[in-house]
Amino acid sequence: MAKIHATALVDPKAQIDEGVEIGPYAVIGPQVRIGAGTRIGPHTVVEGRTTIGRDNHIYQFASIGAMPQDMSHGGEVTELVIGDRNTIREFCTFNTGTFKEQGVTRVGSDNWIMAYVHLAHDVVVGDHCVLANNATLAGHVHVGDWATIGGLTGVHQFVHIGAHAMIGFQGHVAQDVAPYMTVDGNPLTVRAVNLTGLRRRGFSNERIGIIRQMHKLLFRDGLTLEQSVQQIEALKADQAADTVADVQLMLDFLAAAKRGLVR
CATH class of the missing domain: 2.160.10.10 (Hexapeptide repeat proteins)
Structure with a gap:
């Protein structure tokens, strides 16, 4: 009872x-x-x-x-x-x-x-x-699985936060946060891949390697978002099923993003 x-x-x-x-x-x-x-x-x-x-x-x-x-x-x-x-x-x-x-x-x-x-x-x-x-x-606001949102963080209406993302302390989140990324600072900036979180969840080195490539294409190579999406799509070739799923999660998130990405 x-x-x-x-x-x-x-x-x-x-x-x-x-x-x-x-x-x-x-x-x-x-x-x-x-x-x-x-x-x-x-x-x-x-x-x-x-x-x-x-x-x-x-x-x-x-x-x-x-x-x-x-x-x-x-x-x-x-x-x-x-x-x-x-x-x-x-x-x-x-x-x-x-x-x-x-x-x-x-x-x-x-x-x-x-x-x-x-x-x-x-x-x-x-x-x-x-x-x-x-x-x-x-x-x-939509928050994906395994995301971490730091203390005193404010998230603007309609923002999407991707799976496995991490937002640092006192973040001001007015744009979408891509999966797997760590963002921090004011203004908010992508700092790196959320390696600590991914390793804690058992991601293999191969999966983390592909995620690092997506990070580089999106935030470090100076590409437009369209160019980045095309090259991320190509990463699925000859990969294991779990790695393909990681890439597809990113592609699905980018296709649905409406407020622009934190970069």
């Missing part, structure tokens, strides 16, 4: 699975669904049409599923969907989506989200991401 503190206010319409723990003075709304093994800390508010998966730990004083901070939002019922095994620390604020996109703000699984992180409406965060303290993501 769920373990709900006597002072918590849980709407009888909320769907609470077995093994859920809800701490003192938490407030759970009628459209909320919480998966088995998830822990909700004291004084946390979970409201709106919010679905939370299994084995998450949401710490005290978080605001999960509040209406979007969008002046055009007319009170439509939109959603927040959170996956499994996420750690969400104190004072985080996650808003529901708007119908400017699909009406859903979405957080994947196995993410480490530190205190005071804000996810605005229609944000999409993948799996295995790290968002450090006070990272602030504006509306419609």
Whole structure:
């Protein structure tokens, strides 16, 4: 059975699975669904049409599923969907989506989200991401799997951050960040390939070598983006399947980029 503190206010319409723990003075709304093994800390508010998966730990004083901070939002019922095994620390604020996109703000699984992180409406965060303290993501931001966003970083609306990218401390991110890259500074600049992150995830020397070639073509050879894309496409020839997949991930990201690349 769920373990709900006597002072918590849980709407009888909320769907609470077995093994859920809800701490003192938490407030759970009628459209909320919480998966088995998830822990909700004291004084946390979970409201709106919010679905939370299994084995998450949401710490005290978080605001999960509040209406979007969008002046055009007319009170439509939109959603927040959170996956499994996420750690969400104190004072985080996650808003529901708007119908400017699909009406859903979405957080994947196995993410480490530190205190005071804000996810605005229609944000999409993948799996295995790290968002450090006070990272602030504006509306419609998309974050790929395994990305790391440094503390006190602000991300402009509609920006896309590629998989395995790393953004340094206090970044001002107003353009898209390519996969596999480390960016830092003010103005933001691509510094290098995120070698530490890739090695921790078991990337082989061959895969890292191809990623380094893509870095050189995009950011060091003085090519136009079109020229870089053509030469990156050519890297797929006679490569192993995982290396081809790495190149294709980059090509797909570049094809979808709309705000220009941080270079």
